[in-house]
Amino acid sequence: MAQNEISVATIQRLPIYLDYLKSQDKDTARISATTIALALGFGEVQVRKDLASVSSSGKPKIGYHIRELIKQIEEVLGYNNVNNAIIIGAGKLGCALLGYEGFSHSGLNILAAFDADPSKTGKTESGKPIYSMAELSDFCKKTKVHIGIITVPAMHAQSACDALIEAGILAVWNFAPAHLDIPEHIIIKNENMASSLAVLSSNLAKKLNEEA
């Protein structure tokens, strides 16, 4: 499988295909790119290209075998290996992510959260543990955890990131609105909500100015 050649844009659409394919799995064994494109509101050419990059088993006039396609997409996305993750920062966002059920079918298994504030340690509503930062290193050594999710305030993000990397984390999912310095071998994905809001807000400002 030529996984290296799949574009980021395609990878970002794969979970959307996956959700849809799973919802159709009971009703029918095969599905065409045309049907998928129509159902998701995507262009047909794009769907064909996306699916061709993960699977060579689509047949003209017959389409894709749904279960096979699901398996192939999950393989590309690494959903077959369950990815253990931990969260640094047990504030509101951290706890929302800790209890978010939508991640489980993505192979993401959030084991615990860590917080610098000792008064936050204990169990969350969702039954998952919150530990103090002093326990991070030991916890990572004992469990096979690759992903660290950062949900601390911006000013503490770099030190949270450093602690994760020291504890052996390979990939960082950063929700703090801060630029992080990381070694080259660490995978990082920044999820900057202030930046997303900025795009929405500046477009809205333009729109309101035009109307005024």
Next chain:
Amino acid sequence: MAQNEISVATIQRLPIYLDYLKSQDKDTARISATTIALALGFGEVQVRKDLASVSSSGKPKIGYHIRELIKQIEEVLGYNNVNNAIIIGAGKLGCALLGYEGFSHSGLNILAAFDADPSKTGKTESGKPIYSMAELSDFCKKTKVHIGIITVPAMHAQSACDALIEAGILAVWNFAPAHLDIPEHIIIKNENMASSLAVLSSNLAKKLNEEA
């Protein structure tokens, strides 16, 4: 101000400059692009280009007047007009966003959440109200609210979106992993966490395969 020409990538970095400039505002009146670039770990050429797109007041060897630059960035981002917003879906993510203090200095003022489940109505921990969906239309008519934030499960996202647009919302910030059909005049920003996770997860899968 040539706001139309500012790239999305630049707009996404503006909140990061803004946070930094505000943190420096008390200590010094002027700041150079070089200092900003160093502090944020950005390339100097990029910083110069970004700042030139929002302000023409930077002077060689003297730099930018910090307060003026803050004002200019806030204007581009529409942070001067406070943007009222509402949330559809008072689940964990919805409540996390409702109580998130980080938005307030972005001019985003989340007034309330709405939920289809009547047992969720009342007040949140943060003191903000949760209403039933039946109250959405009246609420939007009474308050000047432009932004609707969708945090419902994927299968309910389109109907939540339709309800927002019918209630007069101009911009949709969509956290549900679903493609939304919207009229052309509505501004949309999709915040697909499953897609972000997919990028992280597929990169990690590649890395682990290489090491194996």
